[in-house]
Amino acid sequence: MKFEAVTIKDIAKALGLSTSTVSRALRDSYEISPETKKMVLEYAEKINYQPNPIALSLKERKSHTIGVIVGEIANSFFSQTINGIESVAQQKGYNVIISQSHESFEKEMRNLHYLTSRSIDGLLVSVSVETNNFDYLKDLHAKGMPIVFFDRIVNEIDTHKVIVDNYKGAYDATTHLIQNGCRNIAVLANVSFLSITQERMAGYKAALEDNGIAYNNQLVQHCKPGENLNDEVIAAVKKITRMRPMADAILGLSDKLTTGCLRVLQEEKIKIPEELLMMGFSNGELTDLLNPPLSIIKQPAFEMGEISTQLLLQLIESKRPVTDFVTKVLLPELVIRNSTKKKKVKSKLTAE
Amino acid sequence: MKFEAVTIKDIAKALGLSTSTVSRALRDSYEISPETKKMVLEYAEKINYQPNPIALSLKERKSHTIGVIVGEIANSFFSQTINGIESVAQQKGYNVIISQSHESFEKEMRNLHYLTSRSIDGLLVSVSVETNNFDYLKDLHAKGMPIVFFDRIVNEIDTHKVIVDNYKGAYDATTHLIQNGCRNIAVLANVSFLSITQERMAGYKAALEDNGIAYNNQLVQHCKPGENLNDEVIAAVKKITRMRPMADAILGLSDKLTTGCLRVLQEEKIKIPEELLMMGFSNGELTDLLNPPLSIIKQPAFEMGEISTQLLLQLIESKRPVTDFVTKVLLPELVIRNSTKKKKVKSKLTAE
């Protein structure tokens, strides 16, 4: 039931040559006469010879395959990233094996084991929201496995990293909300040990401070991911909407939190932007069609995938061990729509 | 810079055995004494031996890899399908290589070539919207490559197929619109040679006929996909909204068409559902949050991925050529929301 492939041996036999000669002819070696080359090349073309990548992999001890670990393919941010990853990888002749952690540490470990047992040449990782222990990754990295982190990075491991300027994204978004008259800006955040949570929180706090608004711990709600993320979001949003004085804006620090929040607000019949301004990090394709059109902080996901992959391939193909690692910081994009258009207030009356 | 893997030879040398013995011990052969087995197993565990899958692939002439061709990963339907594919494949120890046609025939061909050159064991295909020529796929299939089609299938090739009941989906949706008082139901469709377009159109027509409404060719707009799909949708929707008497509903026959249509209607400031009812095929996660919440025909994408993969693996692992092929038809789900709630009219006054 297999699809018999033609090998170099078939060519050798048919042409009365040795496999070495055929191999060299195909690789255009100087040791082979032009006539022989031509003959081999033509015959190979004729019978549609395709080199067996598996045999090559065995010989070169390279699988030409990279592993990718993401949270969830069905998440727009990740699917866009994968898009970028695939485009670079395929162009350079690498396969991509994708595995999803579904934001579970245990699954992430399983996938990591699976991938490394499949002899991959390198790893592209965005750690799960739950991942708090990096021993296995550290071990892998110490053994020489090329790893590039993107988005949700591991600061303790010294390698290439690609992130967006989360600080700036959150800072700009918060500033935008303040300029639209908000002073009680609530935040829906992921667990606090995540790199992106920390960076985004820092941006939020800085924007408050720069505008002379005191940071209020109560306005910040953390949601643990997992099976019951939805319940967590519901509880968190209800907490926010029932505070008195009520928050005048909510900033969602991740895609799922943002859309989840929106869903709760809709059920609670809270009008946006009349009663509450709302914006958040999101890469959803449909945010412009939401009710109301949602202001978002958008990440250059495709580009992130491209760059991460380029860095990883560079690591893989480097002759000597790389010790000089870079951290690429991409710029997020603020897309302002109706969900944050309300009270027009001139900000910074004092300055200027 | 490589991550030196430990091989069966290392174990053999360390234990003073031959590689055959070690191999057999690891595979728990009856020819090996319990003591030797124990020794080998313990040592293998200790030095963390992992069999080299590439060497195995070469020997068995099986790559344990399946190729997947979809339109676009970032399309919710496909990312959900891939989710299902990955879950089954990984559980059975298969890798998945995904490639995107971006709805271009040329890219699809390139990907097909790429995948087959990577010696994959089987292929999971949803042909691009543009694909009109199936020669290469036919050739591949004739040569013995196991192929399973899903969603956008090729009727001319006899193999396993997994689809949703597109006829029923469109029929039910159309019926629903009619029951809500619509009689001039416009349709936004893909190119007509696609299997899913034909089936959905048939369902639409049947529902009209069963309700005594004449089919009006002018109400059906086809959009060619590609770079300028957006322009096509804009033109098509404008055509529909400018017809007199104006259509009282639009049915989108695909995800992109549905959301694209919504975008145009919003720009044209046409109110849904007051002026026009709107629904369509979609697997978007956010359709409940749209303005207004969108009624959709949803496909069981995850399940589709699972079933397709199961069928494919069955094909791959079958000892003798399979000649008895099945076509699994899954049921779409109608999700009714506000975009189709308007004039309540009792339908079928005559009957019953």
Place this chain on the structure above:
DNA sequence: TTTTTTTACGCAATCGTTCCCGGCATCGTT
């Protein structure tokens, strides 16, 4: 004790490819 059987292991081929090494013409140089 001798023969047969069983047990437990090693040798070597194999998968498809690359590459080191070696060899045979042919040609030019002294």
Place this chain on the structure above:
DNA sequence: AACGATGCCGGGAACGATTGCGTAAAAAAA
């Protein structure tokens, strides 16, 4: 004429694992 240089090609090992076959020693049967 003899020698080295060069061009062109083949033999065979290697990558890591499996497996058919052969075989020594031990156990069982004669």
